[in-house]
Amino acid sequence: MxxxxxxxxxxxxxxxxxxxxxxxxxxxxxxxxxxxxxxxNPKWRRLSDHTKATVERMLLEKIPLAGIARSLQVSESWLQRYVNAYYENVPQQVQVQPKPRQQLTVQMDELWSFVDDKGNEQWVWLALYQFFKSKRQML
Structure with a gap:
């Protein structure tokens, strides 16, 4: 033959x-x-761009490296080298655009109480900064 x-x-x-x-x-x-x-017939195979894109998406989902390696059937050592090389290409200084200044809306509240006896009056002030109509943040 x-x-x-x-x-x-x-x-x-x-x-x-x-x-x-x-x-x-x-x-x-x-x-x-x-x-x-x-x-x-080599046993190793070159990983496709689709597999590398899947790795990057799984990293954004905070899936552990061992889980990514197991699900995509790649070695953990290759995955660690790929993540390290990918991290080196990420810019370390991120340019943040400042938010436009808007009208500041703060809600205030007060509370007082006696602690231990009538002579020890304690006051608590609460300030809430309102981002939107539905979200508040304590200051």
Missing amino acids: LKPLLQCTTCGSNDINKNGITRHGNQNYKCRDCGRQFVE
């Missing part, structure tokens, strides 16, 4: 020679045209 011709993974040439074996016992080949050395 004839074995199908191998092609170089880099240049596509059919001028291939055997070039020993790898440490895992796989046959190594070398292209005579470009000099590239390769294995016929």
